[in-house]
Amino acid sequence: MEKTYELLLGPGTDGIPNPPYTASHLIRHADCQYWTVAEGCIFxxxxxxxxxxxxxxxxxxxxxxxxPVQINKGDLHLLYTLLSDGEIHVVAQSLQTNLHTQSGEGAYYYLSQGTYNLRIPPGHHILIGFILDAGLFRPPANKSFTFLDSLLKAKKDQAPHALQSKRFRAGELTTRYLKLLFKKINPYTLDNEHILLRHLIFLINLSRFKFLDHAERQNDEHTLVYQARQLLELLIIQQGAQAQLKDIAQVLHIGVVQLRRLHRHQYGYSLQQYRNELLLDLIRSSLPENDKLIATAIQVGFSGLSEMGRFIRTHTGLSSQQFKAQIKNKKINLP
Known part of the structure; x- marks a missing residue:
């Protein structure tokens, strides 16, 4: 996608080869630039x-x-304020629009064409964003993202006024996946776009779990458990054996013990059992794709072949090789 904005840093702003500060996070193969401004430094x-x-x-x-930031085309943005020493405001100079964010938050924005002032307080700040292809939210997928309806319509119509979604918490799980994405980007590989899109879709899906009001979740235990199962399915697909119940509890603002108790009450078995079933299904679908067992182990999030082997034997009574052979035989015997 094209870059549809530019920083209007003006005269007296210099690009510098040897910056006085070290960046907190680096994105592989990204285009990088440091500037000195009267008030400090920008990376x-x-x-x-x-x-x-x-x-x-x-x-x-x-x-x-x-x-000053010049927006050359109205676009949809997903923006995370990973770190900030105060509230940051995005002020449209001619439209009397004031959008804001603070540390540990995320939000979606429709930024219309025009000039904005990014009003930043003194201190250390990190903003990470994506200009999104609105086509990601075409029907029927848009039914899961009704909170974006007004922004998507504004993007489609190229509306003259900027909009901001409800803000949501960008916690440890979000930060972890942003950092993982930074490490995996590599334009010299064929699957780079797949990797970028996969991680972006995960972050977008993760955000929708945070728009349900905390009080609403507490008053509707069925909704909470249903969302926990959905989020667990998403995490297993994304990170396999690395998926942990504590991450789900953190996103849903509930204690792990309480979440386990509610799930057992509704389904009659533990959330950990459901996690293991999902993980076993992921292994089952991944094994035929790889010639070597170690490739599957790494692909589904295990530290090595022995860890995957222990998991498979615990839940099937078979070795990894026997489990793979069983899957192969079932496919051969299908009518």
Missing amino acids: EQCFDGRYAYLYYYEYWLDRSTDI
Whole structure:
């Protein structure tokens, strides 16, 4: 996707080869640039993907500053404030629009064409964003993202006013996956766009679990458990054996013990059992794709072949090789 904005840093702003600060996170193969401004230093990283444009800005500022940003085309943005020493405002100069965010939050934005001031307080700040292809939310997938309806319509109509979704918490799990994405980007491999899209879809799906009001979840235990199972399915697909119940509890703002108790009450068996069933299904579908067992073990999130072997034997009574042979024989015997 194209970059549809630019920072209007103006005269007196210099690109520097030897910056005074070290970036907190680095994106592989990203285009990087440091600038000095009167108030401090700015670090930019950008990566142009087919389905999303990834950008990263880190600021070290001695005092509050306004950074003008020119939006050349109305677009949909997913923005995370990974770190901030105060509230950041996005102010449209001519439209009287004031959008805001703070540390540990995320939100979706429709930024209309025009000039904005990024109003940043003194301190250390990290903003990470994606310009999204709105086609990701075409029917019927858009039914799961009704909270984006007004922004998607604004994007389609190229509306003149900027919009912001409800803000959501961007916690440890979100940070972990952003950092994982930064490490995996590699435009020299054929599956790079697949990797970028896969991680982006995970982050988008993760965000929708955070829009259900906390009080609503507490008052509707069935909804909470249903969402926990959905989120667990998503995590297993994304990270396999690395998926943990504590991550689900953290996203849903509930204790792990309480979540386990509610699941057992509704389904008659433990959430851990459901996790293991999902993981075994993932192994079952992945084994025929790889010639070597170790390739499957790594693909589904195990540290090695022995760890996957112990898991398979515990839940099937078979060795990894026997389990793979059983899957192969069943496929051969299908009518």
